[in-house]
Amino acid sequence: xxxxxxxxxxxxxxxxxxxxxxxxxxxxxxxxxxxxxxxxxxxxxxxxxxxxxxxxxxxxxxxxxxxxxxxxxxxxxxxxxxxxxxxxxxxxxxxxxxxxxxxxxxxxxxxxxxxxxxxxxxxxxxxxxxxxxxxxxxxxxxxxxxxxxxxxxxxxxxxxxxxxxxxx
Amino acid sequence: xxxxxxxxxxxxxxxxxxxxxxxxxxxxxxxxxxxxxxxxxxxxxxxxxxxxxxxxxxxxxxxxxxxxxxxxxxxxxxxxxxxxxxxxxxxxxxxxxxxxxxxxxxxxxxxxxxxxxxxxxxxxxxxxxxxxxxxxxxxxxxxxxxxxxxxxxxxxxxxxxxxxxxxxxxxxxxxxxxxxxxxxxxxxxxxxxxxxxxxxxxxxxxxxxxxxxxxxxxxxxxxxxxxxxxxxxxxxxxxxxxxxxxxxxxxxxxxxxxxxxxxxxxxxxxxxxxxxxxxxxxxxxxxxxxxxxxxxxxxxxxxxxxxxxxxxxxxxxxxxxxxxxxxxxxxxxxxxxxxxxxxxxxxxxxxxxxxxxxxxxxxxxxxxxxxxxxxxxxxxxxxxxxxxxxxxxxxxxxxxxxxxxxxxxxxxxxxxxxxxxxxxxxxxxxxxxxxxxxxxxxxxxxxxxxxxxxxxxxxxxxxxxxxxxxxxxxxxxxxxxxxxxxxxxxxxxxxxxxxxxxxxxxxxxxxxxxxxxxxxxxxxxxxxxxxxxxxxxxxxxxxxxxxxxxxxxxxxxxxx
Numbered sequence: 001x002x003x004x005x006x007x008x009x010x011x012x013x014x015x016x017x018x019x020x021x022x023x024x025x026x027x028x029x030x031x032x033x034x035x036x037x038x039x040x041x042x043x044x045x046x047x048x049x050x051x052x053x054x055x056x057x058x059x060x061x062x063x064x065x066x067x068x069x070x071x072x073x074x075x076x077x078x079x080x081x082x083x084x085x086x087x088x089x090x091x092x093x094x095x096x097x098x099x100x101x102x103x104x105x106x107x108x109x110x111x112x113x114x115x116x117x118x119x120x121x122x123x124x125x126x127x128x129x130x131x132x133x134x135x136x137x138x139x140x141x142x143x144x145x146x147x148x149x150x151x152x153x154x155x156x157x158x159x160x161x162x163x164x165x166x167x168x
Numbered sequence: 169x170x171x172x173x174x175x176x177x178x179x180x181x182x183x184x185x186x187x188x189x190x191x192x193x194x195x196x197x198x199x200x201x202x203x204x205x206x207x208x209x210x211x212x213x214x215x216x217x218x219x220x221x222x223x224x225x226x227x228x229x230x231x232x233x234x235x236x237x238x239x240x241x242x243x244x245x246x247x248x249x250x251x252x253x254x255x256x257x258x259x260x261x262x263x264x265x266x267x268x269x270x271x272x273x274x275x276x277x278x279x280x281x282x283x284x285x286x287x288x289x290x291x292x293x294x295x296x297x298x299x300x301x302x303x304x305x306x307x308x309x310x311x312x313x314x315x316x317x318x319x320x321x322x323x324x325x326x327x328x329x330x331x332x333x334x335x336x337x338x339x340x341x342x343x344x345x346x347x348x349x350x351x352x353x354x355x356x357x358x359x360x361x362x363x364x365x366x367x368x369x370x371x372x373x374x375x376x377x378x379x380x381x382x383x384x385x386x387x388x389x390x391x392x393x394x395x396x397x398x399x400x401x402x403x404x405x406x407x408x409x410x411x412x413x414x415x416x417x418x419x420x421x422x423x424x425x426x427x428x429x430x431x432x433x434x435x436x437x438x439x440x441x442x443x444x445x446x447x448x449x450x451x452x453x454x455x456x457x458x459x460x461x462x463x464x465x466x467x468x469x470x471x472x473x474x475x476x477x478x479x480x481x482x483x484x485x486x487x488x489x490x491x492x493x494x495x496x497x498x499x500x501x502x503x504x505x506x507x508x509x510x511x512x513x514x515x516x517x518x519x520x521x522x523x524x525x526x527x528x529x530x531x532x533x534x535x536x537x538x539x540x541x542x543x544x545x546x547x548x549x550x551x552x553x554x555x556x557x558x559x560x561x562x563x564x565x566x567x568x569x570x571x572x573x574x575x576x577x578x579x580x581x582x583x584x585x586x587x588x589x590x591x592x593x594x595x596x597x598x599x600x601x602x603x604x605x606x607x608x609x610x611x612x613x614x615x616x617x618x619x620x621x622x623x624x625x626x627x628x629x630x631x632x633x634x635x636x637x638x639x640x641x642x643x644x645x646x647x648x649x650x651x652x653x654x655x656x657x658x659x660x661x662x663x664x665x666x667x668x669x670x671x672x673x674x675x676x677x678x679x680x681x682x683x684x685x686x687x688x689x690x691x692x693x694x695x696x697x698x699x700x701x702x703x704x705x706x707x708x709x710x711x712x713x714x715x716x717x718x719x720x721x722x723x724x725x726x727x728x
Contacts, residue, residue: 022201036352059491091482100455105517127302
């Protein structure tokens with residue numbers, strides 16, 4: 001009897017393992033910095049990879065990460081075509097500060113608000129930011145990393161390059 | 169016979185299994201994805217009479233949870249298992265236990281979504297309704313019921329919810345019903361489609377039903393009892409206007425008579441007004457926010473006043489959420505019974521190759537806030553209006569702060585952030601009587617990038633306070649403090665940090681900590697050893713008390 005259960009479980013596991021990568025969740029509402037509600041499917045980059053970075057104004061490492069990437073972002077875009085989408089999980093306490101914050105920091109990213117963490121929850125971000133994902137040209141989540149330390153952006157762009165190489 | 173039966177059963181199982189697998193691969197059910205995340209936090213704490221920590225009888229306290237999510241196209245389903253086998257210090261003992269705390273099935277398309285089971289939702293800024301979760305605060309007010317979203321055309325969104333709120337391992341008696349509509353006028357009014365001015369309007373109606381057969385609360389007048397309303401409604405309207413770099417946001421909410429434990433069963437109606445105005449351009453931004461709250465605690469159980477659970481709405485604090493230890497030592501908590509506040513934020517980037525910008529540019533960030541009580545006049549006890557208040561009148565100062573932060577890259581490997589902060593704090597916001605505390609804080613935060621992967625961060629903080637331990641024995645935060653921290657980072661995986669906070673004058677306590685962390689992809693393990701001061705942690709103006717602890721903590725998180 002036990003054996004049967006084992007076989008059953010194993011087969012299921014096998015099928016699960018065969019499933020391809022998870023994709024970017026659809027049908028989740030986000031807000032633009034202008035206050036308009038949009039769906040998560042607006043996150044697009046014409047078949048090129050996308051970095052999604054969850055952050056908050058009150059999170060120091062998040063700000064360090066987005067500041068550091070700003071310095072090399074043009075270079076990244078030229079060499080890989082990657083686009084960074086910064087999703088803020090600031091709640092009502094600070095979400096009104098996000099637009100001025102992004103402008104004040106002069107960040108060149110596409111930014112959305114996720115004030116009740118709907119997208120973060122659907123992507124299993126857990127409680128802590130920063131949290132970065134790479135989405136490949138087919139919309140699949142192919143890489144993720146929690147936290148930021150000075151220099152981690154090197155690993156991020158290497159991962160983007162690897163994703164591009166695999167797609168070719 | 170038995171053997172035969174077994175064989176039969178086995179073959180049945182296999183047939184069943186094959187048919188499932190076939191069905192699954194044919195229909196693509198397992199072409200969907202199983203994802204999830206797991207968090208395990210644990211703590212071992214010992215007695216320390218100086219900081220006031222105690223031995224814990226279980227030795228090991230832990231909070232554990234796993235979210236499992238299944239997604240296939242527009243369909244998703246999920247559940248969360250939680251286990252608090254000895255909830256960690258600072259979490260309500262009511263969490264003790266384990267089980268499936270959250271489950272749902274959901275179908276989501278671009279213009280239509282329905283969720284049955286547990287869900288989180290926010291209308292506008294949350295002043296009428298916000299079901300949310302914050303695992304570090306131990307707050308989960310998920311609604312269990314039905315949540316529907318429908319967008320008939322681009323720019324118009326309707327939402328409807330009905331459900332009961334989670335209350336630890338139980339559910340509140342109150343039923344929460346809500347409707348929300350949002351109109352993005354640029355999408356609706358054709359000639360405005362290309363306008364630089366963007367306008368979004370919204371409105372919500374949220375009602376709570378709770379029976380009251382069991383408690384008619386005696387009024388102050390002998391021989392009378394308070395007639396509790398069974399239905400309480402909150403109505404809210406909001407706007408969001410943007411024009412280039414200008415932004416104006418506002419929300420107003422009004423609550424009908426809602427006598428409850430928190431407001432001492434008065435029949436006064438409640439309201440809240442919040443406004444934000446901002447201007448920004450590349451490298452420059454300014455934001456001003458104002459808020460007035462009057463008797464606006466809205467909960468799904470009128471007797472709930474002891475814990476931070478069962479709030480239907482969310483009234484955020486507007487003061488800045490400080491991150492440095494000493495600046496956040498006396499944090500502000502929203503007074504949903506009544507407060508008035510004003511806050512301003514200014515950021516400027518001195519460009520490269522200018523006098524103040526130097527070779528790499530300089531960032532400056534100034535923030536100030538002031539929060540006061542309402543100017544109220546007593547108008548009777550329970551069963552009456554309770555009090556009256558003038559709209560623009562202010563009462564006691566609850567909280568004030570000013571911070572100036574300068575961030576500067578000194579050379580290719582050194583970055584300095586220097587901060588000065590001033591905090592005025594009224595202990596009444598934590599429910600104690602006492603004089604205002606005035607604190608000055610200075611922070612120097614230096615990051616030294618040795619090479620591409622190695623960096624060291626030094627942080628030094630000082631706080632001078634007029635709160636003395638001798639006169640404020642209950643408050644372990646009293647006194648003047650210094651702190652030092654060294655953190656070594658090996659990107660992208662390792663960190664080690666050592667820190668010490670010491671009350672060198674008029675206070676007590678020496679809080680040292682050492683922690684090590686390892687991250688690989690979505691998995692992170694962190695282990696710490698040291699002392700934690702009793703105090704209050706706040707996220708978004710919602711706070712919880714954390715008792716002192718002395719010992720080991722660990723945290724393992726992963727996503728898949």
